[in-house]
Amino acid sequence: MKQYHNYINGDWIEAIDSQANINPSDLGDTLGHYARADQKQTQEAIDCAHHAFQSWSMSSIQTRFNCLDMIGSEILARKEELGSLLAREEGKPIAEATGEVIRAGQIFKFYAGEALRLQGEHLPSVRPNISVEVNRSPLGVVGIITPWNFPIAIPAWKIAPALAYGNTVVFKPAELTPGSAWALAEIISRSGLPEGVFNLVMGAGTTVGQTFINSPKVAGITFTGSQSTGGRVAQACVSRGAKFQLEMGGKNPLVVLKDSNLTTAVEYALNGAYFSTGQRCTASSRLIIEDAIHDQFVDALTEKLTALKVGNALDKTTQLGPVASQSQLDQNMKYIAIGQDEGATEHVRGGCLDLATPGHYMSPSLFIETDNKARINQEEIFGPIATTIRVADLEEAIATANDTPFGLSAGICTASLSSATKFKTECEAGMVMINLPTAGVDYHVPFGGTKQSSYGSREQGRYAAEFYTSVKTAYIGT
Numbered sequence: 001m002k003q004y005h006n007y008i009n010g011d012w013i014e015a016i017d018s019q020a021n022i023n024p025s026d027l028g029d030t031l032g033h034y035a036r037a038d039q040k041q042t043q044e045a046i047d048c049a050h051h052a053f054q055s056w057s058m059s060s061i062q063t064r065f066n067c068l069d070m071i072g073s074e075i076l077a078r079k080e081e082l083g084s085l086l087a088r089e090e091g092k093p094i095a096e097a098t099g100e101v102i103r104a105g106q107i108f109k110f111y112a113g114e115a116l117r118l119q120g121e122h123l124p125s126v127r128p129n130i131s132v133e134v135n136r137s138p139l140g141v142v143g144i145i146t147p148w149n150f151p152i153a154i155p156a157w158k159i160a161p162a163l164a165y166g167n168t169v170v171f172k173p174a175e176l177t178p179g180s181a182w183a184l185a186e187i188i189s190r191s192g193l194p195e196g197v198f199n200l201v202m203g204a205g206t207t208v209g210q211t212f213i214n215s216p217k218v219a220g221i222t223f224t225g226s227q228s229t230g231g232r233v234a235q236a237c238v239s240r241g242a243k244f245q246l247e248m249g250g251k252n253p254l255v256v257l258k259d260s261n262l263t264t265a266v267e268y269a270l271n272g273a274y275f276s277t278g279q280r281c282t283a284s285s286r287l288i289i290e291d292a293i294h295d296q297f298v299d300a301l302t303e304k305l306t307a308l309k310v311g312n313a314l315d316k317t318t319q320l321g322p323v324a325s326q327s328q329l330d331q332n333m334k335y336i337a338i339g340q341d342e343g344a345t346e347h348v349r350g351g352c353l354d355l356a357t358p359g360h361y362m363s364p365s366l367f368i369e370t371d372n373k374a375r376i377n378q379e380e381i382f383g384p385i386a387t388t389i390r391v392a393d394l395e396e397a398i399a400t401a402n403d404t405p406f407g408l409s410a411g412i413c414t415a416s417l418s419s420a421t422k423f424k425t426e427c428e429a430g431m432v433m434i435n436l437p438t439a440g441v442d443y444h445v446p447f448g449g450t451k452q453s454s455y456g457s458r459e460q461g462r463y464a465a466e467f468y469t470s471v472k473t474a475y476i477g478t
């Protein structure tokens with residue numbers, strides 16, 4: 001079985017330990033054994049990135065463009081192969097997995113262009129014979145910590161801007177999905193970046209991630225993952241004055257008003273709540289439906305939901321792949337039991353499935369007529385489980401949508417411009433979707449949330465510069 005090593009200072013280096021990467025669609029299929037670094041190896045990677053920073057921060061923007069553009073081109077050229085690797089290790093159906101790979105390629109291309117568009121400002125001073133320049137400088141070593149649910153797109157949207165703005169990188173992917181990260185690192189290793197500028201350190205969060213967040217040589221941490229780990233990252237960074245950015249969970253509402261097109265509203269609910277097996281931070285897990293069409297909506301969604309084909313992610317006819325891991329499957333079953341214990345009606349019963357290949361399969365679940373205060377509506381489940389909440393009107397819909405600790409994405413289906421405008425203005429979310437699913441975003445505009453979903457500046461698009469650079473103001477006497 002192939003062993004996949006860490007990439008440190010331009011070399012592939014064996015770690016003291018490794019772990020098997022197992023296909024959730026077929027537990028008998030192992031993708032390979034991936035390195036697990038200890039603290040010492042992690043520190044070596046940080047030291048190399050720290051050493052490489054001085055010259056990379058001064059590198060020409062043409063060099064940065066060339067490297068990032070090459071990475072983007074190769075990802076796009078190999079989209080099918082990388083898509084099937086991603087589907088095999090994470091369980092996302094092959095079409096969705098290939099779509100994620102394409103997005104990763106586009107992100108590298110976008111930031112290649114951004115490297116050429118670095119800007120500053122030149123201003124007059126309020127004092128005579130002085131001029132002022134405001135420029136952006138890279139931070140230094142950026143520690144990148146990512147989750148398993150978008151194993152190539154999230155690394156791409158952190159690594160590409162980090163490098164474009166002149167930072168060096170230590171990157172730790174999720175333990176569950178090191179395969180896509182390794183494939184991405186292998187492409188990066190051939191892009192012409194000087195040694196030490198990009199380093200892949202696979203391993204445990206509590207070892208590798210913890211070493212990143214504690215190291216005084218790591219100037220900034222960009223983290224995507226759960227709220228509980230995000231809290232730990234924040235504490236460590238605040239205590240040593242490091243810059244950090246957190247993207248965490250969601251409990252995203254999709255409001256459906258009685259004047260909406262029912263067919264498309266049901267399609268958007270099905271897509272937003274269940275596609276990617278509900279394992280998206282932007283999943284619409286709370287379906288807030290106006291009283292007059294609630295029952296019709298439930299009937300139409302039930303028909304679609306029960307017809308969804310659950311299966312192996314590599315089978316092109318599969319619509320719902322397996323859950324990514326046994327622990328996530330256990331969590332999903334736990335929340336179904338919590339919903340039932342709380343007295344909610346499970347209208348479409350979700351449960352574990354035995355299919356042709358042994359995997360973490362489950363059928364989707366829909367609870368109806370639920371109370372927004374119930375745990376299944378307040379806590380992130382991260383599985384193919386959604387609820388309906390019946391509301392009287394738009395006012396109640398907005399109040400219900402906002403009654404959550406999270407604030408990532410929020411959607412509304414309506415034919416009324418004034419209802420859409422009111423929702424867009426009053427909903428407490430970083431991203432608003434009007435007559436669209438709550439999940440599914442562009443790569444060239446900001447991504448992020450409010451309340452406990454996010455902390456710090458936005459990711460993606462030009463807004464990424466806020467995190468990956470610091471602003472320097474120079475006064476020049478003439």
Ligand code: NAD
Pocket residue numbers: 145146147148149150172173174175203204205206208209210213224225226227228229230232233247248249250280281380382408453
């Ligand atoms: P997780 O918090 O368990 O792990 C995320 C990463 O943190 C992993 O790489 C893990 O190894 C690392 N980690 C764990 N302990 C650590 C520690 N002590 N110090 C440093 N790093 C540590 O999250 P997950 O289960 O991989 O991902 C699912 C979560 O991610 C969900 O809550 C989901 O909503 C969220 N998510 C958010 C977004 C977003 O942009 N808002 C996008 C995707 C996923």
